[in-house]
Amino acid sequence: MTPWNQVTIIGTGLIGGSLGLAMKRAGLARRVVGVGHRPSTLDQALASGAADETTLDAAEGVRGSDLVVLATAVGLFEPLLRQAADSLADGAVVIDVGSTKAQVVRTGEALVPAGRAFVGCHPIAGSEKRGIDYADAGLFDGAVCILTPTDATPADALARVTDTWAALGMRVVRLSPAEHDHLLAEVSHLPHVVAAALVQAVRPDAEPLVGSGWRDTTRVAGGDPGLWRDILLTNSGDVAAALARFREALEALQDAVARGDGDRIQHLLADAKARRDRIVGEQ
Amino acid sequence: MTPWNQVTIIGTGLIGGSLGLAMKRAGLARRVVGVGHRPSTLDQALASGAADETTLDAAEGVRGSDLVVLATAVGLFEPLLRQAADSLADGAVVIDVGSTKAQVVRTGEALVPAGRAFVGCHPIAGSEKRGIDYADAGLFDGAVCILTPTDATPADALARVTDTWAALGMRVVRLSPAEHDHLLAEVSHLPHVVAAALVQAVRPDAEPLVGSGWRDTTRVAGGDPGLWRDILLTNSGDVAAALARFREALEALQDAVARGDGDRIQHLLADAKARRDRIVGEQ
16 A cells, blocks of 8 residues: 555554554555653654654644554543644544544544544554553554444545555454444453452452462453543443443352352353353454 | 372373373372373373373272372362272372362361371462363473361371472462362452353454453363362352452442543552552562
8 A cells, every 4th residue: 555654643652652663664654753741752662663753742743644643541532632633734534543432433523624534443452561662563463453434434534544454464344433332342341340350359368379360361450540441431331231241141150159050050161161262263 | 309109190181191291200200190081081191101001990090109199170089089099008198189179178088098198289280271182291380389288187298298299390388278268269260250251241243353351361261161160169158259359349340430430440440450460570
């Protein structure tokens, strides 16, 4: 695909920094401008090659760019877009990489002026690690990226954004913003809440006894609390619904354990194992 | 330490097979007898070097051994010990590697005849994988092994068993059987139940969207349903208590999400992250 002439990445952390590295490596961006609020992070973005130029000012940072990427915590998208909206070049495409989409896309479409496009994106990549220190040009390779276009999304912007993620090795899937939030609540937001509660259920005496199972089960609870607060706040309805489904499944197991019903326990565990083996095997 | 003259491992799966390999590599066993119920598994145990000799008959298998290891699902310990008890050599030490201890130790001490010792052991090693195919001589290295002696445990047997696990690179910890079950419910049995329920909360449409977070959070749900049925059945009281603690923590988060209380969400997530970082960092 024709490379973007200038790409502005607002938020040069794990995802933003990795995206800068990946786009440059793939020849998808002639020039990358990094926007951040900490000079030290911006220096690292420059030093690592994730950005060619940096600024603390979002309005200044987006000037002249044909692609602008919002890569901060979801809760900062709105204030940042308000700052930068009037400086967006004619024809500019704005995307985000946030983990929730309905509220983000509503805000994005409302704030991007006429002649500019907003396309909601969610590359399902990353880890519980945070910051440019962990940036990795290969982060997106082989993972899924969900785009959430609406009736207001210009077809040409959608096509270019699709091609960009595909060129980074991602499998691009399209969903409505509502559908995205609904499904991601089950496979991502719910596990986060559950992992945090699992950590909190452990008493000090048990701490030295955790093994690899516990470490894996709770890994995501090591993620950034601010990022996750924003995710849960902007998808609270779907998270509540996923929690209800989870509690129903949990209560079935809990009940079987309380009754000492070995056949029922085995049936439920075997069902979970079969489903998981299939889901993981299909990937 | 002086090696055991002959070690019988009943159940040559992932843990039993790994133990045979590890003990032979470390020079802890002059000879290993493998007992199983499937000839093909026993053939593999021989071929891999995890056993020097095999039999389908537990009574025959324990004859002349100074160490006998129960390494099947917890639910089979009692029938196997009943079969083998009369054939145990004078002075033999019987250990198990099961994930629950109170019921196991009660049974073991009741069934082992006078002049033989029973020592409950739980090496916290393994994975969701199952079977001799995944046996690994290094499985125990650096992990924790919990021994659960009682007033009835002979000091010399306890010392030799301690030395054996330590010689395999394990950090040996002693707890009462009840304490063990109480603590393991929080760090192992609870996460298993929760992971299974997480899998069951995912609807088919969401399956293609699972990422590495979901895969890690649910990994243990890929474990063997029969093994885990036995674990949950033999520790149902502590599992119920751990579930109650977990649900309390979950409800606090659920409530904060429902109220859209960002400060409270962040506080709870930050607390979980800090605890987890500390627990994992201390290991």
